[in-house]
Amino acid sequence: DGGITQSPKYLFRKEGQNVTLSCEQNLNHDAMYWYRQDPGQGLRLIYYSQIVNDFQKGDIAEGYSVSREKKESFPLTVTSAQKNPTAFYLCASSLSAHYNEQFFGPGTRLTVL
């Protein structure tokens, strides 16, 4: 089945630790995205990548980092510099950045204790 997988579904970390969220897609999509969702809020764009080895900051990139070494994978690292990391993180992909119908993964709920 084609789709987007995110792991793990739930993640707990201690304050001050870096944590990496996984996102993999087998849709052969060029573009990938990371969003953050807080309770009662819409989605906010953290980072996006239009092509392998390239990525751009979104609206709330501070305290996060990404890499795009393979077309299928776009991991997100939440660093200790992120002031309020507890949130629901959603990964998405689209055929290209110019074809903007985005498909979403199931999300990872990160709780920092």
Place this chain on the structure above:
Amino acid sequence: AQKVTQAQTEISVVEKEDVTLDCVYETRDTTYYLFWYKQPPSGELVFLIRRNSFDEQNEISGRYSWNFQKSTSSFNFTITASQVVDSAVYFCALSEAGGGSNYKLTFGKGTLLTVNP
């Protein structure tokens, strides 16, 4: 700057009622795209529709219909004969196509729809 407003935070209806979810958008571009996504309790966003700014025809898909009116900058979503399985958060989103920013979806804050049996 682009902006999406979903004024209804929560709506509660009884099964079989019709319900309309409102979406008002702001953009300076003449070419743009509008979207609706459904987020059930499991959390994954499900794509429902994409509409470009040049196509103002209303669309119907089963019990779902969408009313796009450029004159009022609105893209409203109606569910006819609602069912319990329609309970979810619904997001409206906007993407501008000009200036190289067509990657970006700007989301509204969502409307929580609860359909009671």
